[in-house]
Structure formats: C-alpha cells, structure tokens
Amino acid sequence: MNPVEVQNLTVAYQKKPVLKNVSFTVPEGKLIGIIGPNGAGKSTLIKAVLGMIPKATGEVRVYDKLYRAKDRVVGYVPQRGSVDWDFPTNALDVVLMGRYGHIGWFKRPGKKDKELALNCLEKVGMQEYATRQISQLSGGQQQRVFLARALAQDAKIYFMDEPFVGVDAATERAIIELLNELKQQGKTVLVVHHDLQTVKDYFDHVILLNISVIAEGPTEDTFTLKNLHQTYGGTLAFLEKGDILVGQK
Structure with missing residues (x-):
C-alpha cells in the first residue's frame, strides 16, 4: 500500500481550474519535493489533499483508504505567513496542539504529553523557549515550533508548505536534518519547495x-532540464553546469 494516492484531482475557483486532473502516487519513506512556479497550485494541492478546501473532482487515498480530515496518520505544517502569530499562546502550548488528535479536544494534556512536547521542542533546538510567547519569536524560531508541533502529532505522513521560506541558514540545516531523521524512521514527507538549487540535495522524489x-x-x-522547461516555461533562466540548475528568475 502506498502512503498517498491522488487520482484525477481538480480544484476550481470561480469555475477557473487551479489544479486540473492531478494524479500521482507517493512512495513510502521518502522525502518528496513538490516543485513548480508561483501560481502553479502547490499550496492548493496540499490543502485539497488534506480536505481543507473543496475538490471539484478526484479522490485521495491514504494507505488505500479514503482520506478523512481527522486521520491521525497525517501531519501538516502550514506556511508560516498563514498563521496568526499574535495569538496569545506560548511555544509549548502550540506543540501540545499536535497531541489533540491523540487525546481529544476536550481533555487536558497529561504529564506524558507535556514531556513529549518538550522533547519535540528539544529536537528542533527550542526547549529553552517553551514558555516564550510565539509573537516574541523570530521567523526561524516560529518555524521550528511548528515543526515540533508536527513531530508531536507522531504521524506517518507529513505535508509541509514551504518550511524553508524566511528562515536563516542554521534553521534550514536544522529542518533538513529533521526531515532526514523522519525519513530514517520510515516516515513519508511531502514538501512544497521553491529553491531549485537545493532540490537534488534535499529530495529523493519530486512532483513537478x-x-x-x-x-x-x-x-x-x-528533475531534468527538459522537465523543468516544461514546468516553468519562459520564466526559467539558468546557467548550466552539467545538469545542475543554478538560478531562476
């Protein structure tokens, strides 16, 4: 059974397709990059797969079963820019939100949940900021907290929407180390990614x-020049060093 199968997925806004007949199958235990130009529908794809926006057509299967939005097997890290960082809560509470799928929304997190959440913060180098209000954290620190929340979900499949955007080099290294650790544990991770220069270094599998x-x-x-030209069209500008893409407008 494959972790994720998407069949004939179409999403339309005001009758205009933003995704059209999208089909793909995701292999297990891989880091998968979702790559494409601005406006290609990358974030829309993740949201449609997760049932956050309506589909015009198509179906999503997770381990050969129709996906349900409350399925604990799937974790999600949204774009940092889509989050209200002024919400009055601290880093530990954000991570504990990742446990609600296991304990239920009407039960208070127990000692084991808090220990697990602190451990997740430690894995992303944020344990000392556990009581810090999220509005007081830098962009990179906020992204690390959201990754810790995803870890606390203890999912088998993770969807991450541009986790490297707006972070410093140290945070980017920490994120890719964490993603590789998840892969080594047999997890499957799908990442919306925009930096073409790092695709070959970061991902085992790509969806263009x-x-x-x-x-x-x-x-x-x-991830070939031919496929990239088909994906990006006239927006692609590059210097060739073998098959390595160096730059993009």
Missing part, C-alpha cells in the same frame, strides 16, 4: 507541478 502534474518520480530521473 504547473496546474497539472508535468512529471513525477525519483529526483535523479525526473
């Missing part, structure tokens, strides 16, 4: 998307 899936498969076979 521009409203429809242009290509998908192992990175070494799929």
Whole structure:
C-alpha cells in the first residue's frame, strides 16, 4: 500500500481550474519535493489533499483508504505567513496542539504529553523557549515550533508548505536534518519547495507541478532540464553546469 494516492484531482475557483486532473502516487519513506512556479497550485494541492478546501473532482487515498480530515496518520505544517502569530499562546502550548488528535479536544494534556512536547521542542533546538510567547519569536524560531508541533502529532505522513521560506541558514540545516531523521524512521514527507538549487540535495522524489502534474518520480530521473522547461516555461533562466540548475528568475 502506498502512503498517498491522488487520482484525477481538480480544484476550481470561480469555475477557473487551479489544479486540473492531478494524479500521482507517493512512495513510502521518502522525502518528496513538490516543485513548480508561483501560481502553479502547490499550496492548493496540499490543502485539497488534506480536505481543507473543496475538490471539484478526484479522490485521495491514504494507505488505500479514503482520506478523512481527522486521520491521525497525517501531519501538516502550514506556511508560516498563514498563521496568526499574535495569538496569545506560548511555544509549548502550540506543540501540545499536535497531541489533540491523540487525546481529544476536550481533555487536558497529561504529564506524558507535556514531556513529549518538550522533547519535540528539544529536537528542533527550542526547549529553552517553551514558555516564550510565539509573537516574541523570530521567523526561524516560529518555524521550528511548528515543526515540533508536527513531530508531536507522531504521524506517518507529513505535508509541509514551504518550511524553508524566511528562515536563516542554521534553521534550514536544522529542518533538513529533521526531515532526514523522519525519513530514517520510515516516515513519508511531502514538501512544497521553491529553491531549485537545493532540490537534488534535499529530495529523493519530486512532483513537478504547473496546474497539472508535468512529471513525477525519483529526483535523479525526473528533475531534468527538459522537465523543468516544461514546468516553468519562459520564466526559467539558468546557467548550466552539467545538469545542475543554478538560478531562476
């Protein structure tokens, strides 16, 4: 059974398709990059798969069962810019929100939940900020807290929407180390990613998307100049060093 199968997924806003007949199958225990230009529907794809926005057509199966939004097997890290960071809560409480799928929304987190949450904060280098209000954290620190919340969910599959955007180099290194640790544990991680220069270093498998899936498969076979030209069209500008893409407008 594959972790995620998407079949003929279409999403439309005001009758205009923003995703059209998207189909792909995700292999287990891999880091998967969702790659494409601005407006390609990358974030929309994640939200549609997770049932956060309505689908016009198509279905999503998780381990061969129709996906339900409350399924604890899936974790989600949203774009940092989509979160209200002025909400009056601290880092530990944000991470504990990742436990509600296990304990229920009407039960208070127990001692074991708090210990697990603190351990997740420690894994992302944020334990000393556990009681800090999230509005007082830097962008990179906020992203680390949201990654800790995802870890606390203890999911088998993770969807992450541009986790590297707006973070410093140290945080980016910490995030990719964490993603590789999840992979080593047999987890499957899908990441919306925009930096073409790091795709080959970060991901085992890629989905090249521009409203429809242009290509998908192992990175070494799929992340090619031919497929990138089809995905990005005239917006692509690059210098060639073998098959390495160096820059993009």
